[in-house]
Amino acid sequence: MEQAVTALSWALLLGGAFFLLTGSLGMVRLPDVFTRMHAAGMTDTMGAGMILVGLAVYNGADLVTVRLLLILAFLWFTSPIATHAVAKAALSGGLRPYTLGGVSAAADGGGGARGDGADGAEGGVPS
Amino acid sequence: MNRAVWLWGILFALWVVLSWHFTGLLLGFGVATCTVAVWVAMRMETLDGESVPVHLILRAFAYVPWLVWEIFKSNVRVARLILAPRLRVDPSIVHFFASQRTDLGRFIYANSITLTPGTVTTGIVGDDFEVHAIVQSEIDGSEENDMNRRVTWLEGKVAP
Numbered sequence: 001m002e003q004a005v006t007a008l009s010w011a012l013l014l015g016g017a018f019f020l021l022t023g024s025l026g027m028v029r030l031p032d033v034f035t036r037m038h039a040a041g042m043t044d045t046m047g048a049g050m051i052l053v054g055l056a057v058y059n060g061a062d063l064v065t066v067r068l069l070l071i072l073a074f075l076w077f078t079s080p081i082a083t084h085a086v087a088k089a090a091l092s093g094g095l096r097p098y099t100l101g102g103v104s105a106a107a108d109g110g111g112g113a114r115g116d117g118a119d120g121a122e123g124g125v126p127s
Numbered sequence: 128m129n130r131a132v133w134l135w136g137i138l139f140a141l142w143v144v145l146s147w148h149f150t151g152l153l154l155g156f157g158v159a160t161c162t163v164a165v166w167v168a169m170r171m172e173t174l175d176g177e178s179v180p181v182h183l184i185l186r187a188f189a190y191v192p193w194l195v196w197e198i199f200k201s202n203v204r205v206a207r208l209i210l211a212p213r214l215r216v217d218p219s220i221v222h223f224f225a226s227q228r229t230d231l232g233r234f235i236y237a238n239s240i241t242l243t244p245g246t247v248t249t250g251i252v253g254d255d256f257e258v259h260a261i262v263q264s265e266i267d268g269s270e271e272n273d274m275n276r277r278v279t280w281l282e283g284k285v286a287p
Contacts, residue, residue, distance in 0.1 A: 018206075019202060019206060022206045022209050022210060023209075025209055025210070026205070026209040029209060029214060030209070030214070030216060030261075031214075031216065032218075034218060034247070034249075034259050035216055035218050035261050037247050037259075038205055038244050038245055038246075038247065038261045039205070039209060039244075041241065041242070041244040041247065042202050042205055042206065042244045045198050045202060045242055045243075045244065046198065046199060046202040046244075049198075063144070063147055066144055067144065067145065070141075070144065070145075076242065077238075079242075080237075080238040080241035080242050080248075081238070083241050083247055084237070084238075084241055084247065084248055084249070087247050087248075087249040087259060088249055088250065091249055091250070097218055097219070097220060097259060098218060099217075099218060099219060100216075100217050100218075
């Protein structure tokens, strides 16, 4: 029984680490601020979520587990609002979302080339 | 008044869980803090179905597990997208129709859309949601219709 609980918590922690790592990779690979938000949302939801639930499972049923789940609840209530604020600020600041049709060089570029091109566009817009 | 009691109870339960010291002094601080917070909320006239949505608690127990499953599925989808050797993003702004009647219902729907990776709500005008999708071809509307329907159910029949 104890081994099963430990295995489950390890699986959850590793899963959370996987989503955190993939989300971070997405921050580098994706072309503009809007697509990167989706990667950031991944670290907020499944990354932090699976790690907190994994810690709660590892800890067992007591007060610390309740507090861990409270952290998760507050995180899941607030992070979409922050994401929405970033998106809205970027849009009203005049930043146009990257689209396949809009950037012609993107058609032949790999991930790195796209990222560089979009970074340049991002830097140019704010004024 | 009923909502004031609810808010006080929830705040005090939070105080107890975070403190877990049962001395007279700390419990007294908790009682005083919660009372001041509820009094300020009453003076600001923000004690309504929007700030203390206790009428949603029962239905939320059915909605939240479904939402967590949706979040998991879309996380896997976006993870595959990011890890694919060739980046197949096709982002676009799409529009969804929201059938909720209250601001609170729309707020829950908008946050649910944002919580599922791959879609982020960027603007709301009335019942029209402006959503940024990372792969527009994956948005056929059926999943969003499902979520929309469930949030409208969560909202309940009464329009306060």
